[in-house]
Amino acid sequence: MFEEAIKNYLEEKGYNKINLKAVLFDMDGVLFDSMKNHAKAWNKAMSIYGMNLSEEEAFMHEGRTGASTINIVCTRERGYNASEEEIKKIYQTKSEIFNSLPKAEPMPGAYTLLRNIKDSGLQPVLVTGSGQLSLLDNLNHHFPGIFQKEFMVTAFDVKYGKPNPEPYLMGLKKAGIEANEAIVVENAPLGVKAGVAAGIFTIAVNTGPLPDSALLDEGANLLFGSMLELSEKWDSVKNEMCR
Structure with missing residues (x-):
């Protein structure tokens, strides 16, 4: 093989x-x-801002910049890109949720x-x-x-x-x-x-x-x-x- x-x-x-x-x-x-923690954090953060990003879809976006992920979802759900200020807010929320979860093991x-x-x-x-x-x-x-x-x-x-x-x-x-x-x-x-x-x-x-x-x-x-x-x-x- x-x-x-x-x-x-x-x-x-x-x-x-x-x-x-x-x-x-x-x-x-x-x-x-x-990655399971990142997926949960993305799902919850997007939900807070009235958008949907399933945990499974989050795995598909792994590797993108946070801004790129946010804009893909925002464009799909709202029809336009997020502002720089909103990107910062959403990503900050995502980071706070991620940091609140149990630390990932090797x-x-x-x-x-x-x-x-x-x-x-x-x-x-x-x-x-x-x-x-x-x-x-x-x-x-x-x-x-x-x-x-x-x-x-x-x-x-x-x-x-x-x-x-x-x-x-x-x-x-x-x-x-x-x-x-x-x-x-x-x-x-x-x-x-x-x-x-x-x-x-x-x-x-x-x-x-x-x-x-x-x-x-x-x-x-x-x-x-x-x-x-x-x-x-x-x-x-x-x-x-x-x-």
């Missing part, structure tokens, strides 16, 4: 091989089981996978749409010794969010590598679309309620049902890539 997916990717991109040097990770829904299998990657000499790179000021502290608490600030792409580093490829192209730039020297690990359709658009071999992990087709239709090269499954099969994936 791995061999065919890698062969198809190489043929499509015209590469001789994947010379793996780094693994680019999304955060919410990949490293932390946090995804099972995530630290084992990260440790394996780090110990094998590969560079873990974080690519997230988050702009939390405490991001590095939180990562260091749960995944000690894995991430470095210079190998992190956050909301402050890019102009466009996913599905635009800019976040993953910035990840390549920070790591000093080319597209055929990395892989992406994503859980969201828009994140998969961004990784594929950046020309990077993209592994999807379906950690949410969406059907597998939502990820495969965006071009995921491989699909796993959880981070634990990916962690358990990582050596086989890596060995196939580095043959």
Whole structure:
């Protein structure tokens, strides 16, 4: 299974091989089981402002900027974009609700996978749409010794969010590598679309309620049902890539 997916990717991109040097990770829904909290917060916040965004639909918007998500819903429900002031109010409400929910736990299998990657000499790179000021502290608490600030792409580093490829192209730039020297690990359709658009071999992990087709239709090269499954099969994936 791995061999065919890698062969198809190489043929499509015209590469001789994947010379793996780094693994680019999304955060919410990949490293932390946090997307269900984001979905609840979006649902409740939109309801407060008289709009409807179901929890399942929130998973489909994962990776967009907050303003983009708000405007998509506002345009659909009201027929026009929200003002900058209203965007700030809605996003502030969403953030307050999110922060009131129980803290998300790390995804099972995530630290084992990260440790394996780090110990094998590969560079873990974080690519997230988050702009939390405490991001590095939180990562260091749960995944000690894995991430470095210079190998992190956050909301402050890019102009466009996913599905635009800019976040993953910035990840390549920070790591000093080319597209055929990395892989992406994503859980969201828009994140998969961004990784594929950046020309990077993209592994999807379906950690949410969406059907597998939502990820495969965006071009995921491989699909796993959880981070634990990916962690358990990582050596086989890596060995196939580095043959």
